[in-house]
Amino acid sequence: xxxxxxxxxxxxxxxxxxxxxxxxxxxxxxxxxxxxxxxxxxxxxxxxxxxxxxxxxxxxxxxxxxxxxxxxxxxxxxxxxxxxxxxxxxxxxxxxxxxxxxxxxxxxxxxxxxxxxxxxxxxxxxxxxxxxxxxxxxxxxxxxxxxxxxxxxxxxxxxxxxxxxxxxxxxxxxxxxxxxxxxxxxxxxxxxxxxxxxxxxxxxxxxxx
Amino acid sequence: xxxxxxxxxxxxxxxxxxxxxxxxxxxxxxxxxxxxxxxxxxxxxxxxxxxxxxxxxxxxxxxxxxxxxxxxxxxxxxxxxxxxxxxxxxxxxxxxxxxxxxxxxxxxxxxxxxxxxxxxxxxxxxxxxxxxxxxxxxxxxxxxxxxxxxxxxxxxxxxxxxxx
Numbered sequence: 001x002x003x004x005x006x007x008x009x010x011x012x013x014x015x016x017x018x019x020x021x022x023x024x025x026x027x028x029x030x031x032x033x034x035x036x037x038x039x040x041x042x043x044x045x046x047x048x049x050x051x052x053x054x055x056x057x058x059x060x061x062x063x064x065x066x067x068x069x070x071x072x073x074x075x076x077x078x079x080x081x082x083x084x085x086x087x088x089x090x091x092x093x094x095x096x097x098x099x100x101x102x103x104x105x106x107x108x109x110x111x112x113x114x115x116x117x118x119x120x121x122x123x124x125x126x127x128x129x130x131x132x133x134x135x136x137x138x139x140x141x142x143x144x145x146x147x148x149x150x151x152x153x154x155x156x157x158x159x160x161x162x163x164x165x166x167x168x169x170x171x172x173x174x175x176x177x178x179x180x181x182x183x184x185x186x187x188x189x190x191x192x193x194x195x196x197x198x199x200x201x202x203x204x205x206x207x208x209x
Numbered sequence: 210x211x212x213x214x215x216x217x218x219x220x221x222x223x224x225x226x227x228x229x230x231x232x233x234x235x236x237x238x239x240x241x242x243x244x245x246x247x248x249x250x251x252x253x254x255x256x257x258x259x260x261x262x263x264x265x266x267x268x269x270x271x272x273x274x275x276x277x278x279x280x281x282x283x284x285x286x287x288x289x290x291x292x293x294x295x296x297x298x299x300x301x302x303x304x305x306x307x308x309x310x311x312x313x314x315x316x317x318x319x320x321x322x323x324x325x326x327x328x329x330x331x332x333x334x335x336x337x338x339x340x341x342x343x344x345x346x347x348x349x350x351x352x353x354x355x356x357x358x359x360x361x362x363x364x365x366x367x368x369x370x371x372x373x
Binding site for chain 2: 156
């Protein structure tokens with residue numbers, strides 16, 4: 001493809017990404033903000049695709065645009081759809097201005113450091129980048145994993161790395177997901193049964209009568 | 210989401226009819242994770258999203274009835290145990306932890322290759338089970354409406370005793 005066209009499409013996608021990020025912060029309607037975040041993840045998935053990271057794009061689309069959006073929707077169903085504005089006093093206004101100033105300083109410094117850091121990074125898709133030329137990791141995985149005589153077998157090298165070479169890490173990841181589910185069960189279900197017991201105690205004498 | 214269901218017949222019909230296809234696609238994603246993009250994590254998320262879609266359109270209770278609490282609670286550790294179990298079996302058979310080729314004890318190179326494949330598929334299925342169970346649990350616990358208290362079905366509502 002024409003390199004100019006590639007640049008234009010990439011820049012357009014990045015511009016949409018920035019616009020969506022700003023919109024998700026600025027929107028007072030939380031439902032709209034969540035929808036914007038879902039769209040953000042979807043554009044991000046397209047960008048991953050453009051970088052030939054299809055597995056990452058798939059995960060981004062399924063988790064970022066799908067499950068996280070739905071979980072945020074579930075959170076909204078608990079806390080209400082609109083931002084609540086607290087009445088302002090002189091003291092709170094001063095505090096919020098101080099916080100705003102601090103946030104701007106943190107953002108500018110972080111963005112400056114990141115931009116400074118990108119100067120030393122290799123170009124996207126550079127074949128001579130250290131990440132692709134490391135003989136023990138990238139070259140080994142790419143040349144030895146697949147094929148009938150390969151160490152692992154499957155044509156998808158990402159699966160070979162996740163499921164075989166780095167199987168310990170994937171086991172850890174699975175346990176992390178399990179822990180997340182367990183914590184939600186322990187915290188939310190527990191809270192509900194406690195509330196129920198309290199209500200039962202309060203209503204107890206009445207029921208016994 | 211707090212309402213029992215969406216009123217639109219079209220939305221409910223389409224959502225209900227697309228559930229089996231979503232689940233089939235999830236299994237496809239898991240099965241083809243070795244050949245193309247996909248794998249256990251994505252497949253598990255897609256599988257869970259079918260139940261979430263049901264809950265969003267048909268209401269929390271009907272979505273939950275397709276994947277009851279005990280089932281999703283059991284799925285969460287089952288997948289992780291399957292994963293770790295494959296690793297332990299490989300360890301007990303004389304190989305390293307999660308060294309799939311050692312699952313074929315005394316087999317030739319072909320058998321070891323096959324064992325390698327089955328081990329890889331086994332752990333992918335383990336990841337799928339845990340992720341699907343956890344995602345279903347995460348959603349249903351966070352979105353639980355107030356009138357769905359965590360009590361067994363028969364005790365959910367207090368019915369006054371007719372004889373009293």
